[in-house]
Amino acid sequence: MKRSKKTALVLMVPVATLLLAGCGEESQQALVFSDPSECSAAGLNDTAQCNAEFAAAKALHPQVAPKYLDKAECEVDFGAGNCETAPQQTTSGGSVFMPMMMGYMMGQMMNRGGSNFQQPAAAGAGAAGSKVPTQPLYKSRDDRGTFRTATNKPVAGGIGPITLKPSQVKPQVGQVVSRGGFGQQAAARNSFGG
Numbered sequence: 001m002k003r004s005k006k007t008a009l010v011l012m013v014p015v016a017t018l019l020l021a022g023c024g025e026e027s028q029q030a031l032v033f034s035d036p037s038e039c040s041a042a043g044l045n046d047t048a049q050c051n052a053e054f055a056a057a058k059a060l061h062p063q064v065a066p067k068y069l070d071k072a073e074c075e076v077d078f079g080a081g082n083c084e085t086a087p088q089q090t091t092s093g094g095s096v097f098m099p100m101m102m103g104y105m106m107g108q109m110m111n112r113g114g115s116n117f118q119q120p121a122a123a124g125a126g127a128a129g130s131k132v133p134t135q136p137l138y139k140s141r142d143d144r145g146t147f148r149t150a151t152n153k154p155v156a157g158g159i160g161p162i163t164l165k166p167s168q169v170k171p172q173v174g175q176v177v178s179r180g181g182f183g184q185q186a187a188a189r190n191s192f193g194g
Contacts, residue, residue: 027163030132031106032147032156039106042160050106053134057104060171061136062087064150065098067176074099079141098174103137103147105155105162105169132164135171150174 033039039050067086068074074083078099086096137147137155147156149169156162 025165025167027165028132030155030162030164031160032103032137032162033106033159034103038159044161045106053106054104056134057136058101060134061101062098063173064135064171065101065138065174066150066152067174068097069094069176071095071097073097075141077141078138079144082139082141096176099138101136102139103159105132105135105137105147105149107132107134132166132169133171135169 031039031042031044033042033050033054036047036050036054039045039054040047045053065086066077067088068077068083069090071083071085074097075081082100082102083097084100086098088096090096135149137149139146140148140152143154145157146154147158148154149171151172153169155164155169
């Protein structure tokens with residue numbers, strides 16, 4: 001009995017440490033839009049800011065979007081006609097495919113002084129790492145109403161302001177995935193015969 005109590009306490013310490021580590025981070029506000037015209041129409045930022053943030057997300061899109069070696073596999077996760085050829089190629093010169101950008105998330109609403117765009121490798125330390133990074137958003141075939149990050153993190157059910165923790169949405173360099181790689185949704189459909 002004493003041994004099992006001791007083991008339980010030892011196992012609880014790392015879990016408690018991880019939970020407490022996330023408590024220090026404050027939630028921040030961001031904005032989600034399909035395109036710059038929605039941003040301008042909302043009146044929360046000026047047109048130049050809306051366009052600059054969209055351009056930053058568009059520039060990041062080829063770097064962070066999930067990649068597929070086959071267009072059909074990409075369309076299984078994102079829907080017919082929602083995938084495009086990525087600028088990258090395979091080592092043998094073949095095409096790589098990625099989902100189309102369906103929207104973008106702007107950093108903090110109060111940051112009107114310019115883009116808080118961060119490169120994936122630089123996201124992290126310091127005060128700059130505490131801001132929500134501007135980035136492209138996607139929609140999966142199975143959930144067309146939800147905007148998701150390139151890492152498949154759902155962030156919004158529509159356009160407008162949202163609140164989240166910056167560490168939840170750090171852009172990462174997109175990896176080549178196989179069928180069902182975006183949340184394993186296609187694999188689940190296939191295993192249930194749907």
